[in-house]
Amino acid sequence: MISTRLLMPVFFIFVSIGFLIATFNLPKAKMGDPNAPIYFPAVISIFLLIVSVIYLIREWRAKRKEDEPLKRLKAGRTPVLIVSTLVLGLIYALVFFHLGFLVSTILFLGALLFLVNGKSRWLVNIVVALLFSLASWYAFSHLLNISLP
Incomplete structure (x- = not known):
């Protein structure tokens, strides 16, 4: 069973991969650098992917049990x-x-x-x-x- 603390980084890993795939499907620019519309969303998607993977690794290593506030929230x-x-x-x-x-x-x-x-x-x-x-x-x-x- 996956810990609730791991759900958000896993979710954002999938979101960042989806945005990265969508970024490369953007139309090319007709003037100037044809890849110009791709740079910014690709950088943001890659940044989100890196940060999410780092967070996932940190939470995986911590192997903490559910926090007390989360238990109280569920009860x-x-x-x-x-x-x-x-x-x-x-x-x-x-x-x-x-x-x-x-x-x-x-x-x-x-x-x-x-x-x-x-x-x-x-x-x-x-x-x-x-x-x-x-x-x-x-x-x-x-x-x-x-x-x-």
Whole structure:
């Protein structure tokens, strides 16, 4: 089983290789040096590849167990909060144009605050959701003259 600390360098090794392959498929310049459009992205891709390989080697040699913060992140309420926030954000995006900025933002912030703070702080949750949404709407609509749905 691959350690979670090794996932990111492996991911970026694949990303850098993909960018390097895509770089060599860029069209040639018609004027000047025909390879000029390739130099900068190739250097960045190679740099990312080198840094990712170095990081992978360092993590592989360390052979550390999972850090305590990562274990705490996986335990308890945190995964539920992360997934719930993503779901609420998706719902917010889907209803935004149907309900408009003000109503959808009040509902989104209210649900998010109830999720994080719980039902016991219901008054604070409602007041913050209302005040923030109204202040944001006023700032965009009247102060910045930006039309909101």
